[in-house]
Amino acid sequence: xxxxxLQRSLTFLAVGALLxxxxxxxxxxxxxxxxxxxxxxxxxxxxxxxARTQRARMNHDPNLTTHQRNHLNRxxxxxxxxxxxxxxxxxxxxxKAEQVHLNRDQNHINRQIHRDNVKDAK
Numbered sequence: 001x002x003x004x005x006l007q008r009s010l011t012f013l014a015v016g017a018l019l020x021x022x023x024x025x026x027x028x029x030x031x032x033x034x035x036x037x038x039x040x041x042x043x044x045x046x047x048x049x050x051a052r053t054q055r056a057r058m059n060h061d062p063n064l065t066t067h068q069r070n071h072l073n074r075x076x077x078x079x080x081x082x083x084x085x086x087x088x089x090x091x092x093x094x095x096k097a098e099q100v101h102l103n104r105d106q107n108h109i110n111r112q113i114h115r116d117n118v119k120d121a122k
Contacts (some may be wrong), residue, residue, distance in 0.1 A: 041092070041093050041094070043093070043094040043095075043096070043098075043099040044083075044087065044092075044093065044094055046099070047083060047094065047099060047102050047103070047106075048083075050103070050106055051076065051079065051080065051083075051106065054076065054106060054109060054110060054113070055073075055076055057113060058072045058073065058076070058113060059073075061113070061117065063116070063117045064113070064116055064117070065116075068116045072109060072112060072113060072116075075105075075108075075109050075112070076109060078105075079102060079105045079106060079109070082101075082102065082105070083098075083102055086098040086102070
């Protein structure tokens with residue numbers, strides 16, 4: 001009779017452990033870098049919105065030369081690659097420090113667009 005109780009206890013513990021592992025695995029898949037939550041995460045959303053706005057500004061500005069536009073697009077692509085690496089490292093999210101770094105890079109590109117416009121206007 002003692003062995004039967006021990007077997008039931010071990011079975012109960014094994015089933016409990018499997019449930020915990022299954023729940024953790026399900027959570028990892030639903031919060032992956034390609035999930036909807038990651039796309040709407042406030043920091044990711046803010047960085048992406050700014051990048052879209054800035055890219056539109058670069059591509060539709062008649063004062064920029066083709067060379068300047070290509071240079072700015074390369075810089076913007078560099079920022080986008082960095083964002084992808086940062087998100088991959090944190091399950092599709094950005095840390096505050098990564099957001100600050102990406103914003104600093106975007107500020108640099110923004111100032112470059114402005115400088116190129118002022119230089120061409122003269």
